[in-house]
Amino acid sequence: MALWREFGLQLRRALPRTSAGEMCLAQSRRYVSHSATPWGTGEVANTYRRGLGLYKGVQTPSQGWKSAQRSFSVSAQAAHGHLTPPKPGEEINVTFIDKDGSEVKLQVAEGDNLLDIAQANDLEMEGACGGSCACSTCHVIIDEPDMFDKMEEPSDDENDMLDLAFGLTETSRLGCQVLMNKDLDGLVVRLPTMTRNLQASDFEQK
């Protein structure tokens, strides 16, 4: 176990996730926005992202070990960051609309939750409580009310946390509580812009 952990850490050092992620993201985004056939781009972006997902997967053994240690906690990030690749023919399509309006199309497997999907693909979504429905940092907005209605009703606990979310809407959910299934194929979720009306970029030197 310790070996796995060490390996994960070393890999992380060798490959500083942030700048790598940023670079890849920017490139794939550009690709998405300039392409005429969205379906094709989705696939390209997806393959590229899967590569990053692999790197994420390396961390899983150590995280699994950690959560085993914390047996007292009901829902401490059990499979956080771990994604099962979808079986051929069983891919479910989901589109994330980032804070800056860019679209990221992904193909995911049944049972994955939106927080894990976003984090495995380096989208800007925080999961401060590790996906245990104890904060509101993975707040997402479901783009179409019809899709929202197809989902199971949010639990009291989830609603309690959503009450604290910034920019709450009628179709808000916590990403960690939305599990993908076939009915949700074609789901479009929006990442809310955070708090203030002004963004720091408003101060950009012109």
Added chain:
Amino acid sequence: MLDRAFVCAQCTARLTRRPIWSKALPFSARRLSSNAAVNRPARVAIVGSGPAGFYAAARLLSKNDDAVVDMYEKLPVPFGLARYGVAPDHPEVKNCEEKFTEVASSPRFNFVGNVDLGNELPLSTLKPHYDAILFSYGASKDKELGIPGEQSTRSVHSARAFVGWYNGLPEHRDLEPDLTSGEDAVVIGQGNVALDVARILLSDVDALRSTDIADYALEKLSKSTIKRVRVVGRRGPLQASFTIKEVRELLQLPSVSFDPIAKDVFPPESVINGLPRAQKRLMQLIAKGSANDPQTSTKSWSLDFLLSPESLHWSPIHPYHLTHAKFSRNELDPSGPFSPSSKVTPKHLSNGKPAMVNLPASVFFRSVGYKSLPLPGLEDLGIHFDSQRGVIANDGFGRIKSLSGAGEPQKLPDGSILTHLPGLYCAGWVKRGPTGVIASTMTDAFTTADTMLQDLASHGTSGSLMHAPQDSSGLGWDGVKPEAERLGLRPTSWQDWQRIDAAERERGQQKGKVRDKFGRVDEMLQVL
């Protein structure tokens, strides 16, 4: 031992050199990296290692390719209120520490613990060696009521101290909360800290055993005779600041009943139905109350509204025994009693005298909010601490504003004029006041970090809101360290924390707990 925190400047430069594959950075990323006019990585100090400091560090390190962050902490151990404020029975909230640990694993992050800035090490020592200093040291004190008897140490406690005590904070290790003099606890204040105190007092001790609650606290709580907790507020239900999760938890505690709220102070259904979502759900929950039968429950709690504490009273026979607290009654503005912004006024009897009421209390907690204090030496940097609001004066984006006259006024793109102190920033509770959950602190810290990144991007150009690079040596901790050594300080590195962490977990494992914290700084340092 201290290898990480004591990396010399050259090694730092080598460690932070951009890997070959990142040469082809997209334009957007290049713009955010340190300006070419400054031929070295930007060096940032963060004062305080709580959620605000760590979330800001996370943002800075991920958006800037070569900035180096040194995080200073008074205690030998990191995480601030995530470790010492979050209740032990909320382990999932502490999961944010995993993200912080990931941040700390960056080679561009140094932890400098066990250094009490402003007291042991003057702030002015830092200034010459950093491009930017971010203050995120939170709120170290709590507000007082100013009533007679409040200063007694016997049976009268600050909720902040009590929370620190059960969470193993060294500062409050020796608090001796009086939990055995009687059955009635009174908590003044209706925020989440007040509800945390109530929940810990009412919880079955066995439910807390596997958490990281301090051993001595567990011992004391197991002997507690408290059967009834009153959570008292000056205003009405619509003005209470606790959040629904904490109320729900209390209402669901086994064998604990909840006293229904008097109809005359509670908003009627017609008002509740017209409230915004969060408040509506909260009111509906409180109206529904607890399913536990008072007859079969062993403990109970209540929310008491419209009461202002006036004085505390001890037994004439046993002068150490607190007997009751005296309150004056308030009433909501009759013109709109259930408007969320309704003002309260003292209630008077028909004879014109103020209406008073006594509540039995064997132990008394005040929980009317935390308070930030100015760090000694802030004024040497020209920083104005707004004592009225308990925050460092800032522009809302985290740039520290100067007193009039100091610093160069800047015209911002939106046309406003700001007199700011270049290179000085704040985030978290010391920036916006001690309210909100971790999510709010995170967003706030991101806002400040984004502001810093903007300013760093223009570092060295005219009109930059960062001070000129030549004003800083850029050495960071390497420049500060000699002075710390001269003063005989013993800083702890991230590796040191990892050893303390491992020791605490091991001690915990032997006791069937997730962690057994060291209650004293000496004990922490002995592990090293």
